[in-house]
Amino acid sequence: METKLANPAPLGLMGFGMTTILLNIHNAGFFPISSMILAMGIFYGGIAQVIAGIMEFKKGNTFGTTAFTSYxxxxxxxxxxxxxxKLGWAEPTPHAYMGCYLAMWGLFTFFMFLGTLKGKTTLKFIFLSLTVLFALLAIRDFTGSELIGTIAGWEGIVCGASACYLAMAEVLHEQYGRVVLPY
Structure with a gap:
C-alpha cells in the first residue's frame, strides 16, 4: 500500500519567506531587531524549515532536504x-567576520541556485535573489555601508515575498487540482 505524503515545501518556503521579509524590513531601516524577529528566526525560519527538510528527506528529495535544513x-x-x-556566552562577532559568514552562505546559495536551473521559474528567482541578498549583506558588513544595507533590505523583502508566493501557489495548486497562481 502506497502512502501519500504531504508536500513540505510550502511550510519551508513560508518559514523562510516570512522570516526573511521581517528581518529585511529591519535591514531596510524600518524598525530595530526585536524579540519578534528573533522568535520568527528560531521557530518559523529555524525549526519549521528543519522539519520541512526532514520531511523532504522522507520523500527522497535531496535538494529540498539540503535547502530547508540548511536555511x-x-x-x-x-x-x-x-x-x-547579550547573554554573556560569547563575544560579539565583528562586522568583518559577519561578512565572512554571510559570504559563505552566499556561496552555498549560489550553488543551490545552480540546482534550480531545470526547475520552476519562481524557485530560480528565489535562489538568485537570495544569492544577491547574501552578497549585499556581506558587502555591507565588509564596508560598513548603510546604503548597501538599506538596498539589501529592500532586495530581501522581494526575495522573501517570492518564497511566500511560491508557497501559496503550491498550496492552492494542490487544493484546487490546477494552477491558480502561475509559478
Whole structure:
C-alpha cells in the first residue's frame, strides 16, 4: 500500500519567506531587531524549515532536504550570533567576520541556485535573489555601508515575498487540482 505524503515545501518556503521579509524590513531601516524577529528566526525560519527538510528527506528529495535544513539552521545560527553575546556566552562577532559568514552562505546559495536551473521559474528567482541578498549583506558588513544595507533590505523583502508566493501557489495548486497562481 502506497502512502501519500504531504508536500513540505510550502511550510519551508513560508518559514523562510516570512522570516526573511521581517528581518529585511529591519535591514531596510524600518524598525530595530526585536524579540519578534528573533522568535520568527528560531521557530518559523529555524525549526519549521528543519522539519520541512526532514520531511523532504522522507520523500527522497535531496535538494529540498539540503535547502530547508540548511536555511533552517542558518536562522538558528543567526539568532545565536545575536543573542549569545547579550547573554554573556560569547563575544560579539565583528562586522568583518559577519561578512565572512554571510559570504559563505552566499556561496552555498549560489550553488543551490545552480540546482534550480531545470526547475520552476519562481524557485530560480528565489535562489538568485537570495544569492544577491547574501552578497549585499556581506558587502555591507565588509564596508560598513548603510546604503548597501538599506538596498539589501529592500532586495530581501522581494526575495522573501517570492518564497511566500511560491508557497501559496503550491498550496492552492494542490487544493484546487490546477494552477491558480502561475509559478
Amino acid at each position: 533552517g539552521l542558518f536562522w538558528l545560527t543567526l539568532v545565536a550570533l545575536i543573542v549569545m553575546p
